[in-house]
Amino acid sequence: MQKESFTTHSTVSNNKVIDASLETQIPDLPPVALDAFEDPLDILLQLIRKQKMDIFDIPLATLTAQYLNIIESQALLDIDVSGEYLVMASTLMQLKSRMLLPRPEIDDEGNTIDPREALVAQLLAYEQYRLIAESLNELPRMQRDVFKRCVFPESEQVERPLAEADLDDLLAAFTHVLKRMKQPARHRVMLESMSVREQMQYVLEHLQSGSRSLTDILAPTHHREAWVTTLLALLELWRQRIIQVIQNAESGSIMLLLSNQEAEEAC
């Protein structure tokens, strides 16, 4: 085990200073190859696995020194990014100092607490998700490994409807409401300032008790901006899949409902 010849305290506060001499102070730094944005847990895992450390008995002093050395040499300039690394550094140092307590910490039942326990659990869980991410990456993925048909011409006997019926119908219904209200075409005075966000809230409130028809939702509004804003709010809620838009029959009424309501009903 190498001697720690620098104080961890000054290392952290000088994090952005590249000090090449530090590297020579830890001669047996393992060969850890880092991408530009390797996460703190990645660095720790690589250090532990490459050096075949016992993850259930991590030599904290060594690991902390190596970790600090690595983040030093990475010279992370982005404060947001480097912040994450510094938080981990301070966690490691805090754990290290807790390990040095003359009397071990004891839980309610009188068992000794290993301060490293939480970190180890997190490392193990994280390591599993890294492996899962790799296996996800190996699945045949659409647009990378497999491709599907993206245009749909059928035999001449089939005339495929032009576009998505629901959106068309949604917009058609909207223009229909406009016409019915006989809104002057050139009316452009819009003093009332409405936000899409407010309208989203309004729509969600009205859907709490169950599904409502589009006409119901649009009925209380009286001018063009309100309709446009409400429509945008609907589209946005739909896009985020918070609501569902359902039309059972062609030119039938369009029903809106909360996505999770349907999910609950399906259960």
Add this chain to the structure above:
Amino acid sequence: MLAQQLEALILASEIPISLEKMRDILATDRSSLQLCFAELEVFYAQRGIRLMHIADGWQFRTAPKYAPLVLQLWQTRAPKISRSMLETLAIIAYQQPTTRAEIEALRGIRVSSSLMSGLLERGWVKIIGRKDVPGRPHIYGTSKQFLSDFGLNALHDLPDASQLVDMHDIPLKEMEKI
């Protein structure tokens, strides 16, 4: 082997794929390709999907005799405009005149030509020129049809762009709370 390669290319292609294009990609000679296409045509002649020669290219299409079935499919479920198409339309509406590269930059993912041609076909988007940069990319804008379909009188009737920014901020702001 060649037949399988052709099948994959034909299924994935956005336009009827020509013999020349196949030759370029597969580095094969014309006559082997022609032979192979003939074999494939026979192979699919009795299937529900057919290999058809259309507009100087090859494409898979449903067999004509199953047209009533396919129509039934659309009766119960109308074809959908994808979310990506809707989003692209919104970007074009607010950013016009704009290019595919700009749309891609905003969406952060590739915008396929089938998506663009879908919007063009639907009549909501039109090509209004070419940008004077290398490659001379198309410049897109929304059409009259778009305005009329969305019940808008003119483009400045589109809800304020500041509201749009508002809209895009919602998920992000909400997330910050977590």
Add this chain to the structure above:
Amino acid sequence: MLAQQLEALILASEIPISLEKMRDILATDRSSLQLCFAELEVFYAQRGIRLMHIADGWQFRTAPKYAPLVLQLWQTRAPKISRSMLETLAIIAYQQPTTRAEIEALRGIRVSSSLMSGLLERGWVKIIGRKDVPGRPHIYGTSKQFLSDFGLNALHDLPDASQLVDMHDIPLKEMEKI
């Protein structure tokens, strides 16, 4: 005959078409359909296009081995996903329903809004509700699109993770300090 009808319907549908939908359109019983699908799967197993059972439906897709050829059609590279995005997706897939705080506890770092909105934008992840705790954080889950894009039939087809540490076994309180 049934096989040909199925082929036509599968080719014409833009999303994987379910057995129930087929049953409705063709007025056939489940077991004949299943038998027929099994036969078709075998029929296409050696072709350049494959019949695949995905997201609870059936779809024709190109065989994975021809991906490099197909990519030549567009002269683009396959879109790449960052490792952090895949890790976050993996956590959501296996821990769903889950919140951003839980994801952050597992990954040990803050999960950026752009990462979450990237997953939402791709349609792989959706907000399925809000958690009834202060701040009412979003609850995330994976979508049908996720299954479809990763070629999975259902969530239980995800790569085996029987050894998976249950999130709730991790002392989260401790983690928050980290």
